[in-house]
Amino acid sequence: MEAVTSGSSIREASNTFLVPYTTLNSHVNNEVLYDQVGRPTKFSIEEEVYLEQAVLALHSWGDPLSIEEFLHISEEYASSLNKSNLFPAGKPTYDWLRSFLKRHTNLILKKSYPLEKKRAALTSEQIEEWFGLLSKVIGENDLANWLAQLFNCDETGLSDSISYSKVLVHRRTSNAYRIQGGSGGKSFTSVMFCASATGFLLPPFVVYKSKRLYQEWCFGDHQRPIFLILKSNFLAKKKQ
Structure with missing residues (x-):
């Protein structure tokens, strides 16, 4: 086709590239219909x-x-x-x-991870406002020079039942999330971590939903965590 476009005759191009003359002639003169091959789709x-x-x-x-x-x-x-x-x-x-x-x-199926409604509703403006407040507090109290007095605390929850269904997302999606109402599952264990800016880590704080604390739950913990048992998981309810 390029040879014909460049000035060669159809016969010359046919002999040079060993393409049947009738086939090349049909393509050059747009006599070939490029219809979709295979069974027609249900939707247009x-x-x-x-x-x-x-x-x-x-x-x-x-x-x-x-x-x-x-x-x-x-x-x-x-x-x-x-x-x-x-x-x-x-x-x-x-x-x-x-x-x-x-x-x-453009679409692929990807395993999704549950995301609570409150986390999903978080905006970039709220995050920027939080970091602005953090910078202000650090500056006003000269904490940049006293890193041992600067602590960060974070709480996470471990559910006994988390669904990881596959969802349809854009091909370039790294992680897929599905918004859920609460923590998921019937049993929920909360763990709180706290560390200073120097890297000093306080013992973890573990909250079980139970009437009693079993020794096998505490086996092998060399950092001596602090345990608390509650009849109902107060932290999980607060998050909802």
């Missing part, structure tokens, strides 16, 4: 683009779709277009989803 190209945009929009809002949720949305969409009869089972299936993802390479 435009309709599938709408589905892809919906997935990306929900992902950008912090609420990516699981496989079941996407299939349900696709089923509702097919019903609104009177296309439910095009699917053998009357609704989109997992096989259709795999084909859909092959056609829309």
Whole structure:
């Protein structure tokens, strides 16, 4: 094709590159129809683009779709277009989803991690405000020269039941999160860590939801952590 475009005749290009004359002639004169190969898709190209945009929009809002949720949305969409009869089972299936993802390479399935609503609602302005306040406190109290008096404390929770469902996200997504209402699970253990700016670490503080403290829970802890048992996990409730 490039040779013909550069000035060679179709016959010359055919002999030079060993391409049948009729084939090359058809391509040069636009007599070849480049229709999509294979079985036609259930949705049109435009309709599938709408589905892809919906997935990306929900992902950008912090609420990516699981496989079941996407299939349900696709089923509702097919019903609104009177296309439910095009699917053998009357609704989109997992096989259709795999084909859909092959056609829309911007989307991938990725394992999600739970994210609490309060953490998801945190804004960049709030983070900047917090660091601004921290810098002000350090400056006013000359703590930059007294690092041993500067401590940071953080609490984390360990749940007995955390779901890691796969969700549809953009291909460039590093980590996928799904917003959840609470801590998840029935049992929740809270652990608090505190360390100074010099690296000195205080013993960890562990809160169990239990009526009694069992010795096997404390086995092997060389840093002598502090344990507290509560009938109901107060810290977990406060976080919710």
